[in-house]
Amino acid sequence: MASSKVTPLSGFPELLPAERLLELHFLDTIREVFELHGFAPIETRAVEPVERLVGKGGDTDKEIYAVSRLAARGTDTEAELGLHFDLTVPFARYVLEHAGKLSFPFRRYQIQKVWRGERPQEGRFREFTQADIDVVDLGTLAPHFEAEMPLVIAEAFTRLPVGEFRIQVNNRKIPEGFYLGLGLSDVAGTLRIVDKLDKIGPANIVSLLIESGATQEQAEQCLALAGIRTDDTSFIEQVRALGVEHPTLDEGLAALAAVIETGRSVAPGTLVADLRIARGLDYYTGTVYETQIVGNEDWGSVCSGGRYDALASDGKVTYPGVGISIGVSRLVHLLISHRGLTATRSTPAAVLVAVTDEESRPRSTAIATVLRERGIPCEVAPKADRFGKQIRYADRRGIPYVWFAGARESESGERVDQVKDIRSGEQVDADAATWTCPPADLRPGIRVGE
Amino acid sequence: MASSKVTPLSGFPELLPAERLLELHFLDTIREVFELHGFAPIETRAVEPVERLVGKGGDTDKEIYAVSRLAARGTDTEAELGLHFDLTVPFARYVLEHAGKLSFPFRRYQIQKVWRGERPQEGRFREFTQADIDVVDLGTLAPHFEAEMPLVIAEAFTRLPVGEFRIQVNNRKIPEGFYLGLGLSDVAGTLRIVDKLDKIGPANIVSLLIESGATQEQAEQCLALAGIRTDDTSFIEQVRALGVEHPTLDEGLAALAAVIETGRSVAPGTLVADLRIARGLDYYTGTVYETQIVGNEDWGSVCSGGRYDALASDGKVTYPGVGISIGVSRLVHLLISHRGLTATRSTPAAVLVAVTDEESRPRSTAIATVLRERGIPCEVAPKADRFGKQIRYADRRGIPYVWFAGARESESGERVDQVKDIRSGEQVDADAATWTCPPADLRPGIRVGE
Numbered sequence: 001m002a003s004s005k006v007t008p009l010s011g012f013p014e015l016l017p018a019e020r021l022l023e024l025h026f027l028d029t030i031r032e033v034f035e036l037h038g039f040a041p042i043e044t045r046a047v048e049p050v051e052r053l054v055g056k057g058g059d060t061d062k063e064i065y066a067v068s069r070l071a072a073r074g075t076d077t078e079a080e081l082g083l084h085f086d087l088t089v090p091f092a093r094y095v096l097e098h099a100g101k102l103s104f105p106f107r108r109y110q111i112q113k114v115w116r117g118e119r120p121q122e123g124r125f126r127e128f129t130q131a132d133i134d135v136v137d138l139g140t141l142a143p144h145f146e147a148e149m150p151l152v153i154a155e156a157f158t159r160l161p162v163g164e165f166r167i168q169v170n171n172r173k174i175p176e177g178f179y180l181g182l183g184l185s186d187v188a189g190t191l192r193i194v195d196k197l198d199k200i201g202p203a204n205i206v207s208l209l210i211e212s213g214a215t216q217e218q219a220e221q222c223l224a225l226a227g228i229r230t231d232d233t234s235f236i237e238q239v240r241a242l243g244v245e246h247p248t249l250d251e252g253l254a255a256l257a258a259v260i261e262t263g264r265s266v267a268p269g270t271l272v273a274d275l276r277i278a279r280g281l282d283y284y285t286g287t288v289y290e291t292q293i294v295g296n297e298d299w300g301s302v303c304s305g306g307r308y309d310a311l312a313s314d315g316k317v318t319y320p321g322v323g324i325s326i327g328v329s330r331l332v333h334l335l336i337s338h339r340g341l342t343a344t345r346s347t348p349a350a351v352l353v354a355v356t357d358e359e360s361r362p363r364s365t366a367i368a369t370v371l372r373e374r375g376i377p378c379e380v381a382p383k384a385d386r387f388g389k390q391i392r393y394a395d396r397r398g399i400p401y402v403w404f405a406g407a408r409e410s411e412s413g414e415r416v417d418q419v420k421d422i423r424s425g426e427q428v429d430a431d432a433a434t435w436t437c438p439p440a441d442l443r444p445g446i447r448v449g450e
Numbered sequence: 451m452a453s454s455k456v457t458p459l460s461g462f463p464e465l466l467p468a469e470r471l472l473e474l475h476f477l478d479t480i481r482e483v484f485e486l487h488g489f490a491p492i493e494t495r496a497v498e499p500v501e502r503l504v505g506k507g508g509d510t511d512k513e514i515y516a517v518s519r520l521a522a523r524g525t526d527t528e529a530e531l532g533l534h535f536d537l538t539v540p541f542a543r544y545v546l547e548h549a550g551k552l553s554f555p556f557r558r559y560q561i562q563k564v565w566r567g568e569r570p571q572e573g574r575f576r577e578f579t580q581a582d583i584d585v586v587d588l589g590t591l592a593p594h595f596e597a598e599m600p601l602v603i604a605e606a607f608t609r610l611p612v613g614e615f616r617i618q619v620n621n622r623k624i625p626e627g628f629y630l631g632l633g634l635s636d637v638a639g640t641l642r643i644v645d646k647l648d649k650i651g652p653a654n655i656v657s658l659l660i661e662s663g664a665t666q667e668q669a670e671q672c673l674a675l676a677g678i679r680t681d682d683t684s685f686i687e688q689v690r691a692l693g694v695e696h697p698t699l700d701e702g703l704a705a706l707a708a709v710i711e712t713g714r715s716v717a718p719g720t721l722v723a724d725l726r727i728a729r730g731l732d733y734y735t736g737t738v739y740e741t742q743i744v745g746n747e748d749w750g751s752v753c754s755g756g757r758y759d760a761l762a763s764d765g766k767v768t769y770p771g772v773g774i775s776i777g778v779s780r781l782v783h784l785l786i787s788h789r790g791l792t793a794t795r796s797t798p799a800a801v802l803v804a805v806t807d808e809e810s811r812p813r814s815t816a817i818a819t820v821l822r823e824r825g826i827p828c829e830v831a832p833k834a835d836r837f838g839k840q841i842r843y844a845d846r847r848g849i850p851y852v853w854f855a856g857a858r859e860s861e862s863g864e865r866v867d868q869v870k871d872i873r874s875g876e877q878v879d880a881d882a883a884t885w886t887c888p889p890a891d892l893r894p895g896i897r898v899g900e
Contacts, residue, residue, distance in 0.1 A: 009495065012497065014494060017490035020490075024491055036825070038798060040797040041470045042470050043470060045459065045577055046565075046577060047462065050520065063521075064521070068516055069514070069515055070500065070512075070515070082520065101466055102466070107829065115496075117522070127495055127496060265812065347489075348485035348486075349488030377485050377486045377488055379488030382555045
C-alpha cells in the first residue's frame with residue numbers, strides 16, 4: 001500500500017517503540033498524579049473555528065494550521081477551521097459550551113496533541129503533546145489554587161526521571177505595581193522589554209527601556225527588580241529596599257508570599273520566587289510559573305502557566321482560572337537526545353514463550369494465556385526455531401525472560417517447563433500458573449542509553 | 451479569553467467528564483490487553499503528504515482534510531499535507547521509514563485520533579479515536595497471526611461492558627475462488643455487489659448480478675455462498691455442497707478453517723465463519739474480520755480488519771501484514787446514547803477532604819497528601835463550609851467519601867478524623883495513614899444511567 005519514497009517531515013518527529021515506551025511512562029505518571037489530585041479528564045476536538053484561534057498575541061497567528069476538506073476547497077460553506085495550538089483556548093470554549101453541565105470550581109486535566117507551524121528546530125516541533133491542569137470557577141477563584149498548581153507539578157516531576165528541577169513563580173502584579181509606582185505607565189511594553197533579559201543581557205535592556213521613555217534610574221530599578229530571586233519570602237524585603245510603592249505591588253507581594261509559603265511547607269526546595277518571570281501571553285493576570293531542569297536551563301521552561309482573571313466570559317458570567325501545562329514531547333525528546341534516556345525494551349512483553357515446532361504452538365499459546373490472565377505481558381515466538389534463535393529474538397527486543405515448554409524431564413518422567421532469565425543465563429523450573437515475574441521486570445524500565 | 455457565541459461543530463462531539471472517564475476505561479482496558487499480548491506502542495504524526503492519502507478506494511479521497519499554514523496559504527512551498535483518515539496508511543509509511551530500526555515480525559498497537567470529512571450522522575464522526583493492532587513481517591507472514599488477531603480483540607471485548615459480541619471472519623480467497631470457479635471473472639465487481647446484501651436484500655442482488663453479466667444460476671450460487679454462516683468448520687461442507695471448485699477456493703477454505711479451529715479452542719463461541727463478510731478496502735487479500743454487538747447489529751461493525759499481502763513495499767522488500775481496528779469513539783458514543791452507559795462519578799477523586807475553616811486548610815491538605823501517597827485519589831474542598839454543603843459538593847460529583855479532620859473528640863480528649871460514606875451515611879473513625887479505600891471505589895465504576 002505504501003510505496004518507496006518516504007521522507008521525514010521536518011517538525012513532525014516520530015518515536016521508535018522503546019522511545020514511545022519512555023514517553024508513555026511520562027504520560028502515565030503525569031496522568032496518575034493529576035488523577036490523585038482529583039482533576040477530571042476531558043478532551044476537546046482538535047479543531048476550532050479560525051476566528052477563535054487568532055489574536056491571542058505573540059506569533060501564534062502566523063503559526064495556525066488551517067484545515068479544510070480537500071474536496072470542498074474554495075466552494076465550502078463550512079466554518080473555517082484551524083488546529084488548536086494549545087489546550088487553554090479550547091478549554092475556555094469547552095467551559096462556555098458545556099457550563100450548564102459542569103460543576104464549579106471545575107478541575108480538569110487534558111493531555112493532547114497541539115500543532116504550531118513554527119520554524120522547526122531542536123525541541124521545537126510542529127506537532128507535540130501537552131499535559132495541562134486548570135481550575136476554573138464562576139465569578140471568583142480562591143487564591144489557594146494558585147499555590148496548589150505548582151505543587152501538583154512538583155509531585156509529577158519528582159516521580160519522573162528528570163533529575164533536579166526548579167519551579168519559578170512570580171506574580172504579574174509585582175512588576176505591574178512596581179512599574180506604576182516608578183511612574184512607568186506602559187506596563188505591557190516595559191514587561192516585554194524586561195522579558196528579553198536572558199536573550200540580550202542587562203546593558204541592552206537598559207538601553208531599550210531608556211529608548212522607550214524611561215530614565216536611567218527607572219531602567220536600573222526595573223533591572224534590579226528582575227534580579228530578585230529567593231527560595232523564601234525574603235524577596236519582599238528586597239523589593240521594599242528598592243523604595244517603590246504601589247497598592248498593586250502590595251497585592252502581588254502578598255499573593256506570591258502565600259504561594260511560596262505553602263510551597264515551602266508541602267514540598268520544600270522546589271518553588272523559587274523569581275521576579276523576572278513574566279510569560280509572554282497577555283491573558284495572565286496574577287501568579288505565573290515556569291519550570292527549569294537543573295543543569296539544562298538552556299532548554300528553557302518545560303512547564304509553564306499562570307492565573308487569568310477571565311479565562312472565559314459569556315457576557316454575563318466571567319470564569320477566572322489558573323493552570324499549568326507540561327510540554328511533554330519537548331521534555332521527552334530533550335531527555336532522549338541529551339541524556340540518552342530510553343526504555344529497557346522495545347516491547348511491553350516480559351516473557352517470550354518459545355515454540356520448538358509448529359505442532360506445539362497451541363501448547364505455547366496456552367502457557368501465554370495463563371501468564372496473561374495473571375497480568376504478565378508476553379509474546380509467543382513467531383516461528384518455531386532452535387533455542388538459541390529464540391533467545392536471540394528476545395534479546396534483540398530486550399525481553400528479559402524466555403519460557404520453554406516441557407524443557408526438562410522430571411524424575412517421575414513428566415515434562416517440566418523452564419524459564420530462563422536471558423540477562424543472567426539462569427534457567428529454572430516454572431509453572432505458568434504460579435511463576436512470579438519480578439515486579440521490576442513486569443513493565444519496561446528506564447535506562448540511560450549509550 | 452473565550453467570549454460568548456459558542457456553537458458545537460457538527461461531527462466533532464465532545465464528552466463530559468463522566469463520559470470521558472467511561473471512554474478512558476475503554477482505552478485503558480484495550481491498551482492493557484494489547485500490551486499483555488506484546489504489541490509495542492507507536493504513534494504516528496497526524497499528517498501525511500496528501501499524495502500518500504489519496505487513491506485508497508471508496509469515498510476516502512473526498513473525505514480528506516487538507517492542512518496548511520494559515521499565513522503561508524498560496525505562497526507555501528511546503529509539501530501539501532492532510533490529516534490521516536485511518537492508522538493503517540500512516541503505519542505502512544512508518545514501517546518503510548523506520549524499517550532499519552525495527553525488529554520483524556513487528557507487532558505494534560496504535561491508539562490515536564483520525565479525521566474524515568464524512569457527512570456527520572449518528573455514530574459517524576469527523577474526528578474519532580481508533581485502536582489498532584497489526585503484525586507486519588518481511589517477505590512472508592506466518593498464517594497463525596491471522597488466527598491471533600480476533601482472539602486479542604475477543605479478550606478486550608470480554609473485559610469491556612459491551613455485553614455479548616460476535617467476531618465474523620471470512621477469507622477473501624473463498625468468494626474469489628468461488629466466483630472464478632463459477633466462471634465469473636470480475637471478482638471485485640461481484641464482491642462489491644454482494645457486499646450490499648444487508649442494504650438492498652437478496653432479490654436486488656440477483657438482479658444486479660444478472661445485469662453485470664451473470665446467469666440466474668450463477669447469481670443464485672453467489673447468494674447461497676453469502677448465506678453460509680457457521681460457528682465451526684462445517685461451512686466447508688456447505689460450500690462443497692454448492693459444487694464449485696477452484697484452487698483459490700480450497701486455499702481460502704483451509705485458511706478460514708485454521709482460524710475458526712484456533713478460535714474454538716481458545717475462546718469458544720466468539721468467532722463465526724461468515725462468508726458474506728468482504729470489507730470494502732481493496733488492500734485486503736486473505737482473512738477479513740468484522741465485529742458486531744449482539745442485539746445492536748444495526749450499529750454495524752465496531753471492529754474490523756484483515757490480512758494484506760503488501761501493506762508496504764520499498765521496491766525491493768514487501769511487507770505483508772494483518773491487523774484489526776476498534777472504532778473506540780463510535781462504540782463508546784453508541785453505548786452512551788443507546789444503553790445509557792456512564793461512569794459512576796465525574797472526577798477520579800474517591801475522597802473529598804472537607805475544610806471547616808480556611809485556617810485549617812493546611813491540615814486538610816496534609817491529610818490529602820497522605821491519602822495520595824497511598825494511591826487514593828482525593829480532592830481538598832475548594833471552600834471552607836458547613837458539613838452539609840461539603841457532602842452536597844461530593845454528591846454532585848459522585849465522590850463516595852467525605853473526610854472530616856478531627857470530627858470526634860476521643861475519651862482521652864484527642865481529635866479523631868472521621869470518614870463518611872455518603873451513599874450509606876455510615877461515618878467511622880479513620881486515620882489517613884491506615885484507612886483502606888474499598889478497591890471498587892478507588893476508580894470510578896461503570897453504570898447504566900437513566
